[in-house]
Amino acid sequence: MLDKLSSSLKDTLKKITRLVFIDERAINELVKELQRALLQADVNVQLVFNLTKKIKERALNEKPLKSITQREFIINIVYEELTNFLGKEKSEIIIERKKPFKIMMVGLYGSGKTTTIGKLSKYYSKRNYKVATLGLDVHRPAAPEQLEQLSEQVKVKCFTEKKEKNPLKVYKKFESEYKNYDILIIDTAGRDALSSDLVKEIELLNKEINPDEKILVISADIGQAAQAQAEQFHKSCNISSVIVTKMDGTAKAGGALSACAVTGAKIKFIGIGEKVDALETFNPPGFVSRLLGMGDIEALLEKAKEAISEEQAKDLGNKFLKGEFNLIDLYEQMEAMSKMGPISKVLEMVPGFSQIKLPKDALQVQEGKLKKWRFILDSLTKKELEDPELIDSSRIERIAKGAGVPTSEVRDLLKQYKQAKKLMKMMKGSPDKMMKKFKFPGMK
Ligand code: GDP
Numbered sequence: 320m321l322d323k324l325s326s327s328l329k330d331t332l333k334k335i336t337r338l339v340f341i342d343e344r345a346i347n348e349l350v351k352e353l354q355r356a357l358l359q360a361d362v363n364v365q366l367v368f369n370l371t372k373k374i375k376e377r378a379l380n381e382k383p384l385k386s387i388t389q390r391e392f393i394i395n396i397v398y399e400e401l402t403n404f405l406g407k408e409k410s411e412i413i414i415e416r417k418k419p420f421k422i423m424m425v426g427l428y429g430s431g432k433t434t435t436i437g438k439l440s441k442y443y444s445k446r447n448y449k450v451a452t453l454g455l456d457v458h459r460p461a462a463p464e465q466l467e468q469l470s471e472q473v474k475v476k477c478f479t480e481k482k483e484k485n486p487l488k489v490y491k492k493f494e495s496e497y498k499n500y501d502i503l504i505i506d507t508a509g510r511d512a513l514s515s516d517l518v519k520e521i522e523l524l525n526k527e528i529n530p531d532e533k534i535l536v537i538s539a540d541i542g543q544a545a546q547a548q549a550e551q552f553h554k555s556c557n558i559s560s561v562i563v564t565k566m567d568g569t570a571k572a573g574g575a576l577s578a579c580a581v582t583g584a585k586i587k588f589i590g591i592g593e594k595v596d597a598l599e600t601f602n603p604p605g606f607v608s609r610l611l612g613m614g615d616i617e618a619l620l621e622k623a624k625e626a627i628s629e630e631q632a633k634d635l636g637n638k639f640l641k642g643e644f645n646l647i648d649l650y651e652q653m654e655a656m657s658k659m660g661p662i663s664k665v666l667e668m669v670p671g672f673s674q675i676k677l678p679k680d681a682l683q684v685q686e687g688k689l690k691k692w693r694f695i696l697d698s699l700t701k702k703e704l705e706d707p708e709l710i711d712s713s714r715i716e717r718i719a720k721g722a723g724v725p726t727s728e729v730r731d732l733l734k735q736y737k738q739a740k741k742l743m744k745m746m747k748g749s750p751d752k753m754m755k756k757f758k759f760p761g762m763k
């Protein structure tokens with residue numbers, strides 16, 4: 320469900336956990352990536368803009384509580400704002416004890432009304448309600464049969480009248496029997512669009528049946544169009560809940576989820592498959608946690624804590640000075656690197672070094688190269704990372720294969736590492752002298 324959005328959100332937050340410095344630049348980058356991920360999930364541009372603006376403002380202006388790190392703080396802001404965005408808290412359909420509590424389903428053709436009735440019947444039967452279904456879709460051929468089959472499958476009573484083409488007459492026909500049930504779930508006809516015919520029919524049924532709950536069923540694959548649809552249906556029959564179906568089958572579900580939430584009609588369930596148990600209650604905090612992989616994130620934060628903190632970044636500067644800098648450090652640096660080379664940032668923290676004017680792109684690595692190097696570093700064993708001297712020709716070959724790059728790339732990376740290390744050793748001497756002797760990688 321929303322796998323793509325989820326994985327890009329996770330990636331974005333992963334980056335945050337690995338950053339050495341969370342500064343305005345990092346936050347801008349985070350916001351940009353959030354925007355990209357949400358837009359890809361088809362969330363409305365204006366909504367995305369409002370959301371990310373808020374995240375940015377909070378990230379820049381609020382101060383983290385003492386007990387949490389800045390990373391945890393930022394991730395928490397993203398979590399809170401996304402949750403707010405989807406409707407804050409879980410809201411449930413309150414089933415009143417009256418016989419029957421009438422639920423009417425409305426929605427366009429193929430949105431999943433009938434299927435969802437099967438799912439709801441099962442859901443409420445399991446919770447000890449006596450459920451019956453009523454088929455008022457008199458237009459679609461075989462609609463009654465579909466509802467009958469589903470009802471049989473989940474073992475609830477089904478009322479249909481195949482020959483009758485007037486839905487109100489069908490409703491009236493069984494009226495005396497409804498009192499034997501706790502919940503009556505009513506199927507209605509859809510159209511391709513919200514036509515005046517459909518509006519009239521819904522208005523009439525709404526008036527005569529007077530349902531306790533009117534659920535709009537919307538398919539997630541319509542993306543942002545969900546908002547207009549929800550608003551139109553709301554106008555015609557005052558819908559009280561929304562169920563978004565087909566969450567399993569589309570990358571655009573962000574559109575329907577966010578669009579519905581802003582109409583004020585609460586999403587109560589989501590459909591995540593064709594089978595009768597593919598229904599979930601919709602709980603924004605839980606949903607967002609899963610989307611962001613909060614479990615993963617906690618683990619990541621743990622790792623980040625172990626790996627590097629801002630204070631430790633200063634230690635890294637010292638490591639540089641002592642020449643103890645290894646490939647893990649380089650890896651951390653590369654992870655931390657966005658456009659500007661953070662090695663130069665680390666250097667800024669080294670006393671005496673900030674005055675030296677580095678050529679602007681001296682320690683910068685081109686973006687494409689960085690990606691390849693990351694693959695390479697991922698192919699290294701822990702031992703090799705700690706002690707790059709171990710890496711001989713046969714290891715280079717293995718590493719290149721693992722990373723899917725030519726061996727020359729591996730050699731390049733090692734060269735970069737050696738040069739960085741050499742630079743650090745020289746810094747033990749006078750920075751001035753060093754500047755004369757040392758040729759920075761990438762310098763002509
Ligand atoms: P109706 O015209 O609104 O009654 O829509 P149906 O209930 O007949 O559903 C239309 C199609 O959507 C059927 O093929 C269903 O199996 C399918 N469908 C409904 N809900 C879901 C869902 O949550 N996930 C998936 N993948 N398919 C669904």
Ligand code: MG
Nearest residue numbers: 432433456462
């Ligand atoms: Mg149907």
